[in-house]
Amino acid sequence: MTHVIVLGATGSVGKAVAEILAIHPEEFVVEGLVANKSNQALWELGQRLGARWIGLTDENACDPITGRLNGPEVVRGMPEILDHITDSPHSKVVGAMSGFSGLVPTLVAIEKGHDILLANKETMVAAGDLVRSYAAASGSQIIPVDSEHSAIFQCLAQDQPVRRLILTCSGGPFRGRTQTELKSVSIAEALNHPKWSMGKKISIDSATLMNKGLELIEAHQLFGVSYEQIDVVIHPQSIVHSMVEYMDGATLAQLGQPDMRVPVQVAFSWPQRWPLPTLPLDWSSLNLTFEKPDEKTFPALALARDVGRLGGMMPAIFNAANEVAVQAFLQQRIPYLGIVQTVEATLEKMQHNEPITTLDTVLHADRWGREMANLVITQRF
Ligand SMILES: NC(=O)c1ccc[n+]([C@@H]2O[C@H](COP(=O)([O-])OP(=O)(O)OC[C@H]3O[C@@H](n4cnc5c(N)ncnc54)[C@H](OP(=O)(O)O)[C@@H]3O)[C@@H](O)[C@H]2O)c1
Structure with missing residues (x-):
């Protein structure tokens, strides 16, 4: 057992x-x-x-x-x-x-x-x-x-070199909106994820696309693949949970209903698969669409990629500033667009990046990111 x-x-x-x-x-x-x-x-x-x-x-x-x-x-x-x-x-x-x-x-x-x-x-x-x-x-x-990373983990079962990983993203509740339309969105609208029912923090992260930014860095760390080899594609139906493209162009995907019990059970049972009562896909009525992310309206993605490439303490500061900003948004202290602005402004203040080799370094980076993000919020909003 x-x-x-x-x-x-x-x-x-x-x-x-x-x-x-x-x-x-x-x-x-x-x-x-x-x-x-x-x-x-x-x-x-x-x-x-x-x-x-x-x-x-x-x-x-x-x-x-x-x-x-x-x-x-x-x-x-x-x-x-x-x-x-x-x-x-x-x-x-x-x-x-x-x-x-x-x-x-x-x-x-x-x-x-x-x-x-x-x-x-x-x-x-x-x-x-x-x-x-x-x-x-x-x-x-x-x-x-995480459902995307579980999908990639399952598609990587052959343990062969890959050309790229493709993370799918539902686009969140504000897909298709412009920055102007996003100026005054409410907390309830931001929490209203179209496909997944999740905790508040990850729901807000999904509304800013910060969640996909965090997942880019997570994928790089989990699978040892460079940022140039990780793409994000918007897939509003959330049926394809992510894909792996191999060196011969063959692309493997894992599909299923959005249901966290599946990646949880796979993580327990792997490499076996256990039965689970889930809703089957109705293939004849599936309409799967894919589109490019709008990185101008949702700058969190590009920001995460830059931070990931810089490495060292930057991802910890990025994460800390985002946690502070999400909390401030949920407490109505900053507007929705203020979340990514706070993270950007916090990162700009960082002068001395260092590699993370000890727990103390990461705790220091996290503390610094939180203090600076709180300062940014007090000064700007
Ligand atoms: N929800 C999803 O579908 C989903 C999918 C993929 C990945 N994730 C990731 O999974 C994690 C959890 O997400 P979630 O949506 O399940 O969050 P959630 O619903 O907000 O639940 C968070 C859990 O963590 C506990 N917790 C929070 N702060 C804690 C602390 N300081 N010490 C001990 N326990 C603490 C909470 O306890 P209390 O109940 O006592 O507050 C609760 O049990 C996040 O990192 C998220 O990004 C979530």
């Missing part, structure tokens, strides 16, 4: 993971489930899945569920959670926390030699070099869960 720890168990990806664990109870022992403050939801999930422990990073949120009988052990705060991750037997750890907060537990899990099923793209963007070097040292495997 496979031992499992889920970081971000109460979120949108976490729920897909819980469904897969519940569908195949004979395959799994649930060691631990981690969230921030959703105490009741985590407790119920822990009971339902028979988890040995549940951990909340917000210690105050532990109080109402501590001391309850007939359920998992309650683990209080990040340091204790990290100890439990280290003390667990060899496990598959699902990285489904949102944002940079997923980095430290992921690195601790890798150090221990656990395998990582990674949805938390911000970890790979901010510290991809570090994650890869920790994994090389411990022998831990990183298996993508």
Whole structure:
């Protein structure tokens, strides 16, 4: 049986993971489930899945569920959670926390030699070099869960040199709009993704196309392919989840309904495929279209490519500034167009780029990016 720890168990990806664990109870022992403050939801999930422990990073949120009988052990705060991750037997750890907060537990899990099923793209963007070097040292495997990267992972099964990777992108809720039309869009409109139901941060990232920018860097880090060899194509139907073009021109794609349970289950079952009750594609009524991204209206894509090429601390600063700006937008402190403007202005202030070789360097870059982005917001908006 496979031992499992889920970081971000109460979120949108976490729920897909819980469904897969519940569908195949004979395959799994649930060691631990981690969230921030959703105490009741985590407790119920822990009971339902028979988890040995549940951990909340917000210690105050532990109080109402501590001391309850007939359920998992309650683990209080990040340091204790990290100890439990280290003390667990060899496990598959699902990285489904949102944002940079997923980095430290992921690195601790890798150090221990656990395998990582990674949805938390911000970890790979901010510290991809570090994650890869920790994994090389411990022998831990990183298996993508992000649907595009899972598609590429599946299409790369032959392990042959590739000409390019093609990431598909739904275009988000504002596809076809101009910058002028985007000046006063509301939070509700930005959260209203046409195809996927997801957490708030990734939904806003999808509306700015920052999500695809983060995924470009994630793809570069996961598959070791240069930025010149990664293209993005808009595919509004979200049926083709991404493609790999081989040196002979043959292009392999992975298709299916937009359903996160599929990449989650593939990450657990690979190289096998397990049954899963999913909606089949109706081929005779499919109308698949593809178009170039409008990089003038959505500058986040080009910005991510530039930042990725620069490397070092720049992707971590890019990610930190974006997290701050998305939060500010959700709190109505900046307009939608202010998100990418904040990220651009933060990056412009960076004078001394350095390679990321230690956790301290990445924590420093993240802190600097957050402070500078907050300053930009205070001064500009
Ligand atoms: N949603 C998708 O379809 C999708 C697809 C591909 C990739 N991803 C990536 O997967 C990650 C999660 O996305 P999501 O949409 O599932 O996010 P979400 O719905 O907002 O859920 C986030 C989860 O992380 C937990 N969390 C947040 N901050 C934390 C902290 N400081 N300490 C511990 N736990 C914390 C939350 O706990 P609480 O409930 O207590 O707040 C929740 O369980 C993101 O990196 C996203 O880019 C998501």
